[in-house]
Amino acid sequence: FRLGGEVEREVETVPFGTFHRDLFTQVGPFDERLVRNQDIEMNARLRRRGLRVVISPAIRLSYYNRATLAGLWQQSFNNGRWNPYTVRLTGGSLRLRHFIPLVFVTALLGAAIGGLFHPLFGAGFLGLVGIYLFSSLGFALGRRPRLAGTSVLRVAAAFWTLHLAYGLGALWGVVTLPVKFPRRCGAQVGRVLSDRRP
Numbered sequence: 209f210r211l212g213g214e215v216e217r218e219v220e221t222v223p224f225g226t227f228h229r230d231l232f233t234q235v236g237p238f239d240e241r242l243v244r245n246q247d248i249e250m251n252a253r254l255r256r257r258g259l260r261v262v263i264s265p266a267i268r269l270s271y272y273n274r275a276t277l278a279g280l281w282q283q284s285f286n287n288g289r290w291n292p293y294t295v296r297l298t299g300g301s302l303r304l305r306h307f308i309p310l311v312f313v314t315a316l317l318g319a320a321i322g323g324l325f326h327p328l329f330g331a332g333f334l335g336l337v338g339i340y341l342f343s344s345l346g347f348a349l350g351r352r353p354r355l356a357g358t359s360v361l362r363v364a365a366a367f368w369t370l371h372l373a374y375g376l377g378a379l380w381g382v383v384t385l386p387v388k389f390p391r392r393c394g395a396q397v398g399r400v401l402s403d404r405r406p
C-alpha cells in the first residue's frame with residue numbers, strides 16, 4: 209500500500225481502513241486481544257471471506273511519525289514483539305515479510321557469537337553488516353528527492369533503527385511467547401486480554 213502509486217487497486221492491507229458499519233456484523237469486530245496488528249488481522253479476515261481491501265489515491269491523510277530514533281526504536285520493537293503473539297492468538301494473518309527482520313537479527317547474532325569461536329562466522333557477520341550498510345545507503349540515496357530537508361545518513365540510520373528494533377522485538381516475542389501466552393487461544397476474535405480471567 210505504501211508504493212501503490214496513483215491507481216485505485218486491490219491490496220493485501222491498508223493502514224487506517226474505513227469500513228461500513230454492517231461489515232462488523234458479517235465478520236466480527238477488531239480483535240481487541242491484539243495490542244498491535246489489529247488492522248492486518250481484520251484485513252486478512254475480510255479477504256478470507258472473499259471481500260476486497262482497496263486503496264484509493266483520492267483518500268488523503270496526515271500521519272505524524274516518531275520524531276526521534278529512540279521513539280522509532282520503541283515503536284518498532286513493540287511492533288516486532290507482537291508478531292509472534294499475533295500468530296499465537298489468531299493462527300495467522302501475518303506474511304513472511306513480517307518475519308524477515310527476525311531472520312536478519314538472528315543471523316547477525318548467530319554470526320557474531322559464532323565469530324568468537326571461528327573466523328568464518330566473524331567474516332559472515334561483517335559481510336551481513338556491509339551488505340545492509342550499502343543497501344540502506346543505496347535506498348536512502350534513491351529516496352533523496354523526497355527527503356524534505358533531512359540527510360541520507362539520517363534516513364539510513366532510520367532504516368537500521370527500524371529493522372534492528374523490529375527484529376529484536378520479534379525475537380523477544382518468540383522468547384517470551386511461552387510465558388505470555390502458554391496455550392494457543394485459537395483464531396476466535398476475543399475481548400481485551402486484561403478483561404479475561406486467568
